Amino acid sequence: MLQPMRPSYLALALLLLPVTSFAHLALWDPGMYGFDGNITGVVNFNNNVPVLPLKAINNLTVSQWFGNGQMGFPPAEGVFMELPAGSTYHGEIACNRGLTSHRDPRIAGEAMLEHPCQTVGPMHTVLNFGEAVNASLLGGCALSIAYESDVTKLKPSDFTVISTNSTCGWWRETDFEIPADLPACPEGGCHCGWNWIHTAGNYNAEGRGEGYGAEMNDLKYRCKITGSSKTTAEVSIAAGQIANECAGDSSKCTAGAKQPHYWSQLDGNNNFASDLNPPLHNMNYGFSNGAQTDIFIYSTVIDPTTTIAVEPTTAAAEATTTADSIPTTTTPPLLLNSIQSSSSSSSALSSSKPSTSIRPSSPSSTLTSSSPTSSNSSNTSLTSISALRKTTNAQCRRRKSTTSSTLATRSMHRRRKRSHEGSSWGSWGW
Template sequence: MHLSALLVALTCVSTASAHVALWDKGMFGLNYPYQSDDPSNNNYNNNEPVIPLKQVDARSTAGWFGHGLLSFPPKSGDFMVLPSGGTYNGEVSCNRGQTTLGDPNDKTAKYQYACRPDGGQYSGVGALHVMNAYNGTVDNKWFGGSALAIAYTSDVNSIKPNDLTVISVKQNSVWERQISYQIPAGLPPCPAGGCLCTWNWIHQGGHGEGYPNEIYNVMYRCQVTGNTNSANVVQKGAIPNKCDGNPSACVKGPKVPMYLWQADGNNLPDLDTPPNYKDNWGYADGAQNDVFKPAATPASSTPPKATATALPSGWKALGCMTDSTTTRALPGVSSSDANNNTIQGCVASCASKGYLFAGVEYGQECWCSNTATLTAAASTECNMVCPGDIWSNCGAGGRINVFASSNAPTSGEPTTVPASSLPSGWSDLGCIVDDQSNRALNGGSSTSSNNTVQSCIAKCSAQGFAYAGVEYGQECWCGSTARLTAASSGCNVACSGDPSYVCGGSNRLNVYSSKSSTSSISASASRSTVASTSTISSKVSTSTSSSKAATSSSSSKAVVTSSSSSKAAVSSSSSKAVVSSSSKAVVLSSSSKPATSTSTSKVVSTTPLAAPTSAKTSTTTTKVTSTTSIKPSTTTTSTTTIKTSTSTSAAPAATTSLPAGWVSRGCYVDSSSARVLTGSMDSKTDMTYAQCIAICTKKNMPYAGLEYGKQCLCGTSMVSPTSATGCTTPCAGDASAMCGGFNRITILQQTSTVKSRREWNGERGQPPY
């Protein structure tokens, strides 16, 4: 083969991977594939050292360290010369032939830029990764910087990647062919066989190259000349860290070069965003004059392992959990820091604000909460690197690493205080709706970061109040009277002073009463879990009252107003009440003194707007007159109203608060990206069921949906409905009714569009009721 043909063939081969390297006579692989001292073969067109070390190639340490060319040493006596206290001048190019180390017979001028500017085989943005075009301009944001590093050994067989220490950085590289590096003064001279040095570059990706995750690493035999100092020692470097916008967080002192994306031998994890030899990774531009100070944590010669993240005292990791916008693992508050988010910082922040759970997600997000809904996911699915701590993972998309305080409820949710832990004489009335315009308890409130159920009861009892309620974790409410509407959910915020137990929620109270104040409230009516038929009986002494009774269900609501300061005629501890559809209830109290007082109670049964069952309902009004002996010539009258839901599983439930021809379908998951009802949205500050139904009726749509208290959506059908709990936000215009919630919608339907069970025969799924 003629020489010209050989050169053409070599040229064609080299075009596939035309990138750059720092060329020097002390380079390993300078004459590849021949040895440098081969007298008969000179590969002046060599471009092997410029081939990027790509993640996709998955090279072992022997294949990438020194570009895998350590068996091709420089010619004996050839060294890269580094003038201590001076400047090293070298050449960066896509090919040996474009440098002064190319063919000595080639007298053409060398190019200004690292790669040929004429659109030829070794030119193009893909080679440099920084050029706008070959017109003398450059886009500085693509500069990742490059670095020279040194190890004071000449034994190429024993050197490890972390044995090298960076001594000089050129931040605005690579660009032009000629490049210079400032060398620290006072470097010690090398041993007799010279030192070993490397050139390191990590391009920034996304600017014309085919594969972004790649590094460059070339090795040289080197000598230190000039202003040397044998008394100094270049210390082993530490592994750098990303410290964008926070210089105090950067690793100080000597640092090693950065290696990643290879099969093994890396000292950094595989990052999505390439690291820089710049200030945001702790590398100053120019000579690294801090290389003589010992590093706080020198890098080991073996690849480092991630260490456990330091957590505040009492905190522990719970693992990787699933998360979604509809069902948050930690339904609290969140913040985002794309540059500095860490596990330690997130947990410390949540702990300082009094939260019991902390979580890191999608790399940059930090979540804090007092409750948790935890569904475990594989640990490998939480695989996004924390931007402020590259050795730790901060969740992923839809995955969150969760951490918990020792005070956090083990189930993820706080529980109600057991009856045995309540002060003597007090009982639990359950979770109650609190309307800010018409408070459930009328005696005012206080707030404490140490609020507990017991401390609140003690506070209210000391002031002579018969009712105590805890709300939103920190609030304590007292009352001599109570307006009680039972809530099926929403009491889910941990007590600030005892996070194992729940202290109400948003617009929700956990209410407690002294036994003397509960005479007009049956236990079944005040709780959200009530038997379908309750029995109440009492000793009878003087007067009676009879009525037809209503059945009660688990979704009962109770409204109680009391102005009596006397002991009640009927209490949960001393009486029983019989309530059934065919019996008369007689409620009396024992009398020990001649004077009496008379109290009149009205019991009203209604149906809640929950998901309807196939139940028939009844509404019954019961007047109960009780006679109580207090003391001579003293009488007191109290009036109590109890709303009790009634339903069985036999027929569709009706509702007295909906316009004729409409029924409730219950609570469903909803989101802005996946609407259950796809019609337009209306919003009113006084929204009610009736108003939303009127809006949808005008649009000729048979479905009405209420969300977040004041939003009304309409539709002709329900799209992929998923039933749920969480419709706990009171309607803006009717606090006694629930109008959906966050990503929850209460659905109402026109009865003329409801299929009968017969119409559903043969169709997939179940009928709506």
């Protein structure tokens, strides 16, 4: 009776198997669901399960095709696909994990392929190795993101495309430009997706086409944004819309955030194009090559400790100018006090029968003649104030002189009266 292999022996057996290539590709990253294979506790360096395509003839439901059926095999704890905001994610696309830098470390020194696979057939293209790259004969692929860390809450519609590569599927080393304004992920990280649908209906000079057309790949990753200077309070990603076909007419393209294509499955599709005209992640559907920068919603955040300088309004400026100048209908406080004091003194002097009545000159005429009538109102006002001060001082000196003279006159009258009364009393014998 055969004894079951221990895990260590099983892993070694898998390592010794030749690298196998299936029809289709995968973007390999340690943060991928299914990265180590679909045998729990075993690291399969020869893993090719995630590359298996999701074919229309398999009639897969959403729960079966979402994440290429690998959502039950999460990445190692604490491991994330890391996407640098405003920089480039350097990915590796291949038909087998063993054809990437994530292969068994014991063969790390061996040369690696320039292309994703050992032969061109599994890459589903009519191009041949050694030919110039023609992006129109490649379908392009997309990186997408969902700001949700709980894998049980994820839905296909949660994902928004953040970057595309129009020559995806031709080179093993494939770069994705990451938008600079992507905010940091929540504490448990985000989830990212890689979606690829190859072209169909083309044939090369040898008569070779792309092969079976109605299929796609939909891989998922636990991911995070690194080097971000944004928070979700400042910027968020708009909900992805379904992308319209707009080949030859850009006015029909869907503007802004877009979902990846989900196509040719039993349910959960967001695109229903024909098998010979599959939906692609390129300009035929409004996906520009590189970072997608039209996907953001920005919020205005004001730091409460920031002092904001506000220019005065026209009305405020006029009010300030008026307050700084002397109005023509208002008596300045200095002159008003002088007038009130002069009025009191005049009343007292009248009751004592002063020989002369002194009245101050009218301030209104002085102010009117000095009031501002042009843009030089400030200088005119200052001149008026100086003139008023001189007039007031002169009036005060004259009033003081008059008051002294009046008092001297009253004193003389009293002395004369006493002298007269004294002589009268003496002659009358009182």
